[in-house]
Amino acid sequence: MERKGFTLWFTGLSGAGKTTLARLVEAELLSRGHNVEVLDGDIIRTNLSKGLGFSKEDRDTNIRRIGFVCNLLTRNGVVAIAAAISPYREVRDEVRRDIGSFVEVYVKCPINVLAERDVKGLYKKALAGELKNFTGVDDPYEAPVAPEVLVETDSDTAEVSAAQIIARLEELSLVSREPQASAMKK
């Protein structure tokens, strides 16, 4: 069975859990026989956007590049998973229009929780003014108005959030309910 491609777009603050969730969802979709590629902020900034900074213009350019690659993958039957802060609503919506088959996942977590966890120590630096243009601190984050999925990572575990996302993809008929790989083994 040929599977349809789509783009699964994670947006949310730094440390909210976008890449973790992307990897969990990737594993589940691979086990169901989909082709999957994860494009997270680090991968893209290394391979496609070195030299870009964190001004609005550069962030938008970065997001458009991710969108361009997601579009190429999506129209060739791949599930393209983007996991980047993507703070600006307008460019997210532009990418959505370009791609068509687009599922937005808002990974929501209050900034005080993120600042407390501060896995990479970035919030401490940003709050101390040592890191400029940090989303949520001195740079805006525009939450999605009507995302296809909303997960709340301060209250739910990553596993629960990933399951929510998969359930929504099933609901949208983008992935089949039964794991294809194990079904084929029967």
Added chain:
Amino acid sequence: MERKGFTLWFTGLSGAGKTTLARLVEAELLSRGHNVEVLDGDIIRTNLSKGLGFSKEDRDTNIRRIGFVCNLLTRNGVVAIAAAISPYREVRDEVRRDIGSFVEVYVKCPINVLAERDVKGLYKKALAGELKNFTGVDDPYEAPVAPEVLVETDSDTAEVSAAQIIARLEELSLVSREPQASAMKK
């Protein structure tokens, strides 16, 4: 039938016919049921490399970005066709190593023929010194040492060159000999 992905990499001077050949080969492969994406210099400079110039460093960065996207497509079963001057041997070989399933097509045409045709008027400007860093004029072009395919566009028509490329892909067992789409209709 699931088709294997590979990267078809056109290299050669500006005006030699890379994009023309890429489009002809694309049409033929689509008719045989392959998924195909053409990434030519203009598409990439617009979507992934805006802001990069024509220094060796920027050219190498541009080629690595094309290679990154070709790799994503190739490993998901797509035929990725790159058509960029890609003047430096070392970075072409780096991309080849990264991707693995890589077919290099050297689109060869003597520079005096290109300067005479001069479809875009660029050679005239470059030779007059009005355009700097122009490959073949004041910037180097390192021809492939052992390309999988060599086409000579000063002596052969685009159709003949495209047929040569397709024949080589058949020889390499990357495309099937019979057009799949029409075979299926029988």
